[in-house]
Every structure is written in structure tokens, then in C-alpha cells.
Amino acid sequence: MSDPDDAPAPDPAPGDPAPVELPHGWVRIGERRWWxxxxxxxxxxxxxxxxxxxxxxxxxxxxxxxxxxxxxxxxxxxxxxxxxxxxxxxxRAPQPWVDLDTGRLRAGDRQPIPLAQIDRAVLSTAPVGKGGRVLVLRVTAKEARVEFILRDRQDATLDPTSTAVLAEALRRTSIAMPTSIHDPTGRFARYNFPGHVDRDDAVALVEHPPAAGDPLPAAW
Incomplete structure (x- = not known):
């Protein structure tokens, strides 16, 4: 009998990003091209x-x-x-960097933030051009915040390395939907805190940024 451990790995689902070996040290997430x-x-x-x-x-x-x-x-x-x-x-929105080795995130030359301290994520959108849509994911930890452009004005998305590193970084955060004293279970969080997404939705947005016309996360 064949060893189950020797069985070939299943093929990735259609549309999933190709596997990328995660790099070490500080990795730039996307590139802010002002021009x-x-x-x-x-x-x-x-x-x-x-x-x-x-x-x-x-x-x-x-x-x-x-x-x-x-x-x-x-x-x-x-x-x-x-x-x-x-x-x-x-x-206002400096270039973001991630270091998975030390579990930290920073924007420009600002003080790095431990990934575990990041507890909120907000998705914002803006229509551009002929039916286009810009997607920006903002993560926060106390007074700090970092923004990631998931889909820009030219409809371009993050490169494979940036996508893989950012998705893994988000998995290590404490992102969750906020709650209030009047809604402790978070049942109406999508109405009380519009634009907020949980960790799973944040990762999904990075790996599969919705194009114009595609549905956004239910929480949004």
C-alpha cells in the first residue's frame, strides 16, 4: 500500500495565487508610484x-x-x-513594509508595529475611470495605521510576493470585527461599523481583490 504522506499535493483551486516562497527580512508591499x-x-x-x-x-x-x-x-x-x-x-500613506521573521509591520520610516497588536481592518473603495474601482485596506493598532492599495487606478493589483507576504502577515494579526456595549455579540457590527472586515475577509481581499462589479465582503 502506498503511504498517504507520499500522495501528491492537490492542485490549487482555479484563481488561487501561485505558491510563493516567503522571503526573509523587510519586504516592500507593492510600490507607491506617484507618477x-x-x-x-x-x-x-x-x-x-x-x-x-x-x-x-x-x-x-x-x-x-x-x-x-x-x-x-x-x-x-x-x-x-x-x-x-x-x-x-x-x-499620509507612506510605503508599507513587512518583516515576517520578526512579525512586524511599518510604514515608511515610522516605528514598526508588532503584527499581533493589529486588531482592526477597514476596506475603502473609490470609483475611477470608466467603471474602475480603487481598493484600499487600512489596518490599525492603537494610534498607528497602515494602508495597502489592493487595486489601484490602473486596475493593477499587488505582485505575487507582496500578496503572499501580506496575506501571511494578516493571518498573524488579531484583526476582528469591533463590537459595542449595545451589541456585545457583534450581530449588527456590519451596520454599526461600516467598512470594517474581519481577519478572514482581510486575507481574502488581499489574495483575491474584487474587481469593479464583483461583490465585496458581506461585512462591508
Missing amino acids: STWVGATTAFTFLLAFQGVNFVFRIAEVTFRWDLALLIAVAVTAGLFAVVTLIRNA
Whole structure:
């Protein structure tokens, strides 16, 4: 008789992420590309506003309109606006990192958070483009919070390594649906705490981020 332990492992279910060997040390979860958010039509629109603003200032100051000077000022103003917006965005939602060896999570250069201390997860969505949808999962521990972009404006999701590391990190957390004194069993938690998800739903969202039109977790 054959040894059951020698039996081949079952094939992964359709749609499941391919197995990935979990790396050691700090691993970047996704990559925050500011240009993917702000460059494009947004740049052209901002430049047009800056150029019109220069023209308006010239008229107020009764200065002869010069195309070369107006163009130079508009480019400088546009670059400055993008720099300021990028700094603000990076300060509010810095690049997240996970270290499974030590069981810690950090955002940018902030103090690392033990995974076991993370007890809340909130899913937020925002419509973009033609029927698209951005998905952001925010996890919190006391006063700290870290955000993960599960599906961005270009409909891109996390790479396989980031997906595997983040899913494993979430499994080691204490994430649960919040409760209140008026609903100690959490029966109405989805109504009292909209957007919150439990640990299983958080892991499922990371491994299979719903596309636009797909159902979201029941708790959401």
C-alpha cells in the first residue's frame, strides 16, 4: 500500500495565487508610484490652469504678455504642485513594509508595529475611470495605521510576493470585527461599523481583490 504522506499535493483551486516562497527580512508591499497617479491628463490640466493663472497675473500687473516667460512659470508651478501633493500623500500613506521573521509591520520610516497588536481592518473603495474601482485596506493598532492599495487606478493589483507576504502577515494579526456595549455579540457590527472586515475577509481581499462589479465582503 502506498503511504498517504507520499500522495501528491492537490492542485490549487482555479484563481488561487501561485505558491510563493516567503522571503526573509523587510519586504516592500507593492510600490507607491506617484507618477502613475498624477501624470497624464492631470498634468495637462494642472499646466493649463497654471498657464492661465500666469496670464491673469500678467494682466493684473499690466505686464506685456510673454509666451516664453509664461511657459517657464507655468512649468515651474506645475512641478511645484506635484512635488507638494506627492510629499503630502507620502506623509499620509507612506510605503508599507513587512518583516515576517520578526512579525512586524511599518510604514515608511515610522516605528514598526508588532503584527499581533493589529486588531482592526477597514476596506475603502473609490470609483475611477470608466467603471474602475480603487481598493484600499487600512489596518490599525492603537494610534498607528497602515494602508495597502489592493487595486489601484490602473486596475493593477499587488505582485505575487507582496500578496503572499501580506496575506501571511494578516493571518498573524488579531484583526476582528469591533463590537459595542449595545451589541456585545457583534450581530449588527456590519451596520454599526461600516467598512470594517474581519481577519478572514482581510486575507481574502488581499489574495483575491474584487474587481469593479464583483461583490465585496458581506461585512462591508
